[in-house]
Amino acid sequence: MSESTQKRMRIYFTGVGGQGTLTATTLLSRAAMDAGLDVVAGEVHGMAQRGGVVESVLLLGGWCAPRLDPGEADVILGFEPLETLRGLSYLRPGGAVFSSSDPLPPVSAALGQAMYPDVREIEEKVRASAGLCRFLPCRELGLRAGSVQSGNTVLVAAACASGALPIGADALEAAIRKHLPAKLQEVNLKALALGVEAAGA
């Protein structure tokens, strides 16, 4: 457990099983490692991946513990708005939130047994709590880039471009070129450009 002089940061990822939350976590982890940062990522695999909530964490700069408590995250990357709201208590005061604004209703809500909260209300609640808050239409932007899944890259790119992370969009671009299979690069580079654009908007 080496001492590090880097700025320490904890990033909390949340999404729905099958959405690609873990793939996005790994891509950002690789980008951070290539940028020379100390990296630990924590994932939970298994049963949750059948349509349940999938959470993961990325720790930068020397943190070791791959499990977060409420108030420990500096940044939340939410790939689904309800899950962003559910995970909001993990955010420290003044932290940043980047979230998709496209709902994937859980079965109970889809069947009309529970109410999916209004997305505008989710956004308002998050905005009132976070130091920085960005909701993006990741599904639409992902489709524009070439695949729904690349909506995750849109969100990660927006977070990188905003300056909230110690990893810039250029480092993410390099990671896409280095670590993603050739056939996925073009779509993800497009998604990255859309995310950077959205961050500046």
Added chain:
Amino acid sequence: MSKHPLLTGGRGERHLLLGNEAIVRGALEAGVSLISCYPGTPSSEVPDTFRKLGSDRYALEYSVNEKVAMEVAAGAALAGAMALATMKHVGVNVAADPLFTAAYIGLPGGLVLLSADDPGCHASQNEQDNRHYARAASLPCFEPASPAEAKEMTREAFRMARELQQPVMLRTTTRVNHMRGPVEFGELATDRSLVPFERNPGRFVAVPATARSRHRALTAAMRKAREFADSSRFNTEHGDPSVRTGVIVSGVSRNYLADALATGGWAGRVRVLELGMTWPLPERTLKDFLSSCDRVLVLEEGDPLLESGVRELAQRYQCAVRVEGKDELLTEQGEYSTTLLLRRLAQYLDCPCPTLSSAAPAAEGLPNRPPNLCAGCSHRAVYYAVRQVFGDDAYYSNDIGCYTLGVLPPLRAADFLVCMGASLSAGSGFARVSGKPVVAFIGDSTFFHSGMTGLANALFNRHDLMVVILDNGTTAMTGHQPNPGMAQEALGDTALHLDIEAIVRGMGVTRFARVKAFNLKGVMAALEEMKNEKGVRVLLAEEPCALYARRQFKKGATQVAEVKEQGEEALRCLDTLACPAFYRDGDNLAVDESLCSGCMVCLQVAPRAFKARKRG
């Protein structure tokens, strides 16, 4: 052959690896020749990574259960190979019989057992602490806290297993198996030669006379292992030697401790003994540490095993030290966390705990999102049919796999569940005393794991049981690993497909039907016919897992369900089938085309409400 860095990367290369991938690299650096396993979260990525690498440097097998996996690995280690057996914590219960006696006879090639524990029950039926097994069976035990350590300790475990000729346990927990971190590679093994087997029935044939003398040999080996623990580079002390306030910590808790000390700014206020090789206890190291402390706090998830050992040593060596450990904060349940250790350390150090506030309180009243059977999952169709035929009169004995998710409403297809394979045997016992109809559900992989013995017993003891084998052709829950029920084309030429019908009939089942799971009429007719009969009846319901079919056989949906008539029938289908591709749109039912797999079960449940449309 794969050019994956795990297989080709040289000394000094640094890669970001999952804990389980790091274990693979460690085994390759050690010179592993055989890997056997039964998949189970959080262990599965170890064999799955070996499978993906597909090298001829080692033999890999998905055994039918953990006992078999352990025995195959033990046989390989008897023949002189380094062998790795991987399983989840509850799998070690299944493997315990060969494990205990393998430790007696000793295994010259070297066997490492990966026991992947699951504190917090992320994907398990209990959170048992398998460090008990290290103690009960006399296995040296390593507990990594990071991927880098997982690799190093795997390598060291193999070295020790071969030197002592005793099985060694690598005990991980979910957070370590699924942690990703940088790992620096060492040299890959080039020498994988076998230790020649020398016939010696006086050692290797575990009859009473042998067992008595081998028990003494085991005790001697563990004395040697204790020496190793005392000199292990994985057991380290840090902090100001003059500080007399100690912390002893092992496993994943070391991460929480490091972060808590950094957050509290308390690194200078405690002396820390970190244990990575945790059994046998490094007695001299602990004695020295305890003798130089006034107080120690023991941090370990799970049961107070390290704590009990520390208390025993303090008493034996008459150390004037106060030992603290499990209490109302540090419980035996679930996982530790940084915040938990911050609070406990603040008490221990008698200083204020840094206040941790959140940007927002935990949101309440949000709709939950439990895991669910997928759209197009054949289990949903069979459960629906069984409930239509048996209703609430029958009791439903369930088993372990994706299909356990049938417990959720509206299917409610599980009244009890114990462990792998228990659906048939616990169902038999339940039926015998309750006199009620019992339906036992079991998947294909679980049937081969330990359902076959339950079936033989049900026949032998003339139980009354309706058995439904949910055969989706793969081990779906853990990530589509092979099992003997998998189609031959998917298994390739390294494994042989076994026919479930032939096995069931061969055992003596006479009331048998084989149906397509999506043929609702066929499933229900077969069930109706067998419903009121006595004895063992078996329905084999077949349909490949939808996810697996899409990935492995590139079978996409050719059609999609469309609502043709709204109304009562449509809404009843929504309520009783609850396919995740359905959603309510006001008072109407709608189908999410991107989720619909085209199974057309809804069309059979509610023929007036749905029609099939070709995908264009």
